[in-house]
Amino acid sequence: MTMLVEMRTYTTHPGKYRDYLALYGAEGLDIQRRILGRMVGYYYSDIGELNQIVHLWAFADLGERARRRAQLLSDPGFKAYVAKMLPLLHSQSSRILTPAPFFQPQWAAP
Numbered sequence: 001m002t003m004l005v006e007m008r009t010y011t012t013h014p015g016k017y018r019d020y021l022a023l024y025g026a027e028g029l030d031i032q033r034r035i036l037g038r039m040v041g042y043y044y045s046d047i048g049e050l051n052q053i054v055h056l057w058a059f060a061d062l063g064e065r066a067r068r069r070a071q072l073l074s075d076p077g078f079k080a081y082v083a084k085m086l087p088l089l090h091s092q093s094s095r096i097l098t099p100a101p102f103f104q105p106q107w108a109a110p
């Protein structure tokens with residue numbers, strides 16, 4: 001099965017990445033794991049462009065991504081988390097990555 005990965009990059013205001021990670025760990029992580037399903041990775045920058053958090057989520061296709069994102073955005077707990085998180089952000093971006101033909105992702109379907 002071919003999977004795609006969404007790479008979301010959040011850039012916090014200078015020095016706020018620790019606050020973002022603490023808030024996410026306390027309030028956002030469990031909700032996203034429950035609804036989005038397959039976390040491939042979650043990182044923050046330490047060298048280079050700073051104050052960035054990168055998270056990677058795997059989906060079977062864009063349809064699954066759309067369904068799961070819609071469910072996430074309608075979740076009351078996630079809405080409450082976002083209201084606290086947004087003031088920490090300077091910018092955000094999202095990319096959809098498709099595995100190269102010779103690469104077999106090692107994650108399992110939920």
